[in-house]
Amino acid sequence: MSFRSVIAVLGVLAVVGLLVFGLASKGSSGLAIGDPVPTAALPRLEGGGSGSLAAYRGRWVLVNFWASWCEPCRAEAPALEKFQRAHGGPRFAVLGIDTRDLSGDGQDFVREFGLSYPQLRDGDGGAAHDYGTSGVPETFLVDPRGRLRLHVPGPVDEKTLESSVAPLLPQGKS
Amino acid sequence: MRARAILLAALALALALLAPAAGAAERASLTEIEKQVMCPVCGTLLQLAESPQAQRERVFINHLIAEGKTEAEIKDALVAEYGNEVLALPPDSGFSLSAYVVPILALLVAAAALAIGVLRWRRAGGGQDGDDGAPRPAAPSERDSERLDADLARYDL
Secondary structure, three states: OOHHHHHHHHHHHHHHHHHHHHHHHHOOOOOOOOOEOOOOOEEEOOOOOEEOHHHHOOOEEEEEEEOOOOHHHHHHHHHHHHHHHHHOEOOEEEEEEEEOOOHHHHHHHHHHHOOOOOEEEEOOOHHHHHOOOOOOOEEEEEOOOOEEEEEEEOOOOHHHHHHHHHHHOOOOOO | OHHHHHHHHHHHHHHHHHHHHHHHHHOOOHHHHHOOEEEOOOOEEHHHOOOHHHHHHHHHHHHHHHOOOOHHHHHHHHHHHHOHHHEOOOOOOHHHHHHHHHHHHHHHHHHHHHHHHHHHHHHOOOOOOOOOOOOOOOOOOHHHHHHHHHHHHOOOO
8 A cells, every 4th residue: 555545545545534533522411310410519509519329328319400490300309308308318219410500590490489409500401511410400329339220311300209209119108 | 272172162062073973883772782692592693592491591682782881781691591502603712712722723723734645745756747647648759740740830820
C-alpha cells in the first residue's frame, strides 16, 4: 500500500471515528436492571454542600428525577412524600434530583409540596443523562448494593408505589 | 464671563442628556440574550423555544434585567444555573477554546496540504499535457508555418 493510500485510509478512519465519538457522547446510555447506578456527587438543592447516592449504600433508595416546570412532577410529588413518610427510615429513603431547573423554582417546589426527603440539584442534566432518562419525571429504585432494581419512566402514583416498590423493600418500617 | 457660564451650562445639559442614553445602550435586552443562550431541555436557541422550561428561563432573565444586571452578568447567572451548555457559543477559554482553534488549524493544515500537492504536481510536469491527458503536440516548424499561411491565403475567409 502506497504512502498516499495510507494517508487516505487514516483520514477516512479519523472522520468515521469523530462521527462515532459524536454519536456516542450525545446518546443516552440507559441503565438496565441490575446495573450499578451512577453515584457522582451533586450539589444540594438547599443548604449548600453536596450529596451522592454513594452515601446511601446499604439502604434502599428511590431516586426521583423531577423539575418544577414539569406538570406530571407536580402531580406525583404528594404521592412520593406520602410514600417517604410511610416507608422512610434507616433502610429506605426517597431522594429527589431536581434536573435542568432553576434552583429558586426548585426550592419553591419543595416548599409548596412540603417535601421532607433530601433533594439534590442537577442543573446541567448530567446526572439525568447518566441515568439514561428521556425526560421528567423518572424514578429508579436502587438496592442496598447500589444496583438498579426498578425503573419507572413517567409519573408514579400511590398505587404504583405501593404495588411495585413497597413489596421489594424490607418488611416493616424500612 | 457670561459666555463661559452659558457654555458650561450647555455642556452640563449635554452630559445630563447623554448619560441616560449611554446607560440605556448598555441595558441588557431579552431579545438579544435569547439569541445567545439555549433552552437546555429543548436543545434549541431560547429564541425558538416555547417549552415550559423556556418560559421559566425567560422569566429568570427578565427578573435579572429588572435588577439592572448586564448581559454578561445574566449569562453568568444562567451558566451557574444550567452549566456551560446553556450558552449557544462555547466560552473562549479552557477546553472549549478548542471549538474555535481546531477548525482554524484544520483549515491551515488543509491549505498547506493543497499547496504542497500543487507544488509536487507542477514539479512532476503537471499541466504540460492537454486536457485529455495526451501530450501536447510540438510547435509547428517554420516550414510548416509557411505552408499553413499559404494554404490559408488561398481561402477567402
